[in-house]
Amino acid sequence: MPELPDVEGFRRRFARHGLGKRVERVETVDRDLLRNTSPQGIGRALRGREFTEADRHGKWLIARTGGPLMLMHFGMTGLIHWTARDEPRHPHDRVVLHLEGGELRFRDQRKFGGVWLARDEAERERVTGPMGPDALDVDADALGDLLAGRRGALKPALMDQRLIAGMGNLLCDEVLWRARVGPRRPAGRLSPKTVRALAAELHEVLRASNRRGRIPPEEGWLTGVRDDRGARCPRCGTKLRRATIGGRTTVWCPRCQPR
DNA sequence: TTGCATGTTCCGGA
DNA sequence: GTCCGGAACATGCA
Numbered sequence: 001m002p003e004l005p006d007v008e009g010f011r012r013r014f015a016r017h018g019l020g021k022r023v024e025r026v027e028t029v030d031r032d033l034l035r036n037t038s039p040q041g042i043g044r045a046l047r048g049r050e051f052t053e054a055d056r057h058g059k060w061l062i063a064r065t066g067g068p069l070m071l072m073h074f075g076m077t078g079l080i081h082w083t084a085r086d087e088p089r090h091p092h093d094r095v096v097l098h099l100e101g102g103e104l105r106f107r108d109q110r111k112f113g114g115v116w117l118a119r120d121e122a123e124r125e126r127v128t129g130p131m132g133p134d135a136l137d138v139d140a141d142a143l144g145d146l147l148a149g150r151r152g153a154l155k156p157a158l159m160d161q162r163l164i165a166g167m168g169n170l171l172c173d174e175v176l177w178r179a180r181v182g183p184r185r186p187a188g189r190l191s192p193k194t195v196r197a198l199a200a201e202l203h204e205v206l207r208a209s210n211r212r213g214r215i216p217p218e219e220g221w222l223t224g225v226r227d228d229r230g231a232r233c234p235r236c237g238t239k240l241r242r243a244t245i246g247g248r249t250t251v252w253c254p255r256c257q258p259r
Numbered sequence: 260t261t262g263c264a265t266g267t268t269c270c271g272g273a
Numbered sequence: 274g275t276c277c278g279g280a281a282c283a284t285g286c287a
Contacts, residue, residue, distance in 0.1 A: 161266095
């Protein structure tokens with residue numbers, strides 16, 4: 001599930017329920033999810049503190065306390081859930097923050113996600129690795145600069161977190177489809193007009209998706225039909241094409257998105 | 260039973 | 274160094 005809009009939804013949930021409350025206890029249900037610490041380590045780091053800020057960069061959620069930072073990445077199936085204190089454990093609850101008034105739970109079926117601690121911003125950067133600007137902050141000029149000189153295909157470039165942070169598979173396909181750009185077009189050879197269209201649709205898709213906390217599988221969206229077998233383009237009715245590009249299943253309309 | 264899944268990382272090869 | 278494909282990670286669903 002988690003791409004930029006999903007993580008933005010988790011961030012809002014974390015902020016609404018988690019900020020300004022004392023951490024009473026950190027319960028590690030499955031220590032596989034603790035990537036650079038231990039149950040004792042995360043307990044020592046966070047117990048008695050309050051979260052003061054919940055930020056997002058790309059697909060990372062960054063929770064600050066004034067002291068240690070808690071970093072979360074959600075992989076393919078991670079999410080944040082807020083529950084009452086006595087709510088029964090979900091089978092995929094992996095790490096539980098016991099706060100005043102309830103629990104913030106890191107839930108993750110497939111366990112590709114994880115929780116990290118960082119002492120400071122320098123360590124945060126080492127954990128997340130180099131990331132490009134958040135996709136929300138990328139306008140047409142910035143996008144043109146980022147793509148210039150790239151030799152590979154457009155879609156893998158857009159999904160490269162070191163270039164632009166936050167673009168996932170569905171988001172990419174949706175934006176490319178709306179902007180009517182083929183996923184295999186060479187990233188570095190787009191016209192300024194095409195770059196402007198990409199940037200505009202990126203913002204439009206993110207605006208609508210961030211409100212919902214997900215990329216809506218709505219009528220009129222590629223995301224609404226991409227899982228259907230034999231799906232047709234919501235715009236022109238042409239049968240959609242499906243192939244692996246940059247290691248990911250890619251869906252596009254061969255008529256609207258030529259070449 | 261097989262194939263596939265919205266993410267990342269590592270490896271080998273061109 | 275750049276770019277690509279494939280495999281791996283853990284789990285569930287069609």
